[in-house]
């Protein structure tokens with residue numbers, strides 16, 4: 001008796017000896033409050049921030065390059081795409097815009113959808 005003293009605790013209800021980590025008292029059945037490590041489990045729920053839709057980002061980027069990124073709160077990238085779209089549209093006067101604009105336009109839609117994924121699941125990137 002007593003050789004396992006460090007491995008035992010007592011029931012918070014009836015005081016009978018328990019193995020450390022026992023969830024229920026074998027004598028009275030009382031649910032023991034876990035004392036170790038329970039605090040670290042109180043993490044904030046991951047859904048504290050509203051999720052956004054990649055489809056909406058694509059639709060916005062379809063209308064205006066950069067809007068998809070802005071929708072995902074990537075303001076700087078969105079502004080770059082917006083300016084690139086304006087420059088590409090303006091360069092249509094020199095024909096090169098007909099090549100440039102579709103590139104900016106498609107990249108804006110693809111990038112906008114990815115930006116939303118980064119926004120929704122930042123831990124994956």
Ligand SMILES: [Zn+2]
Pocket residue numbers: 011012013014015016025026027028029030
């Ligand atoms: Zn007990």
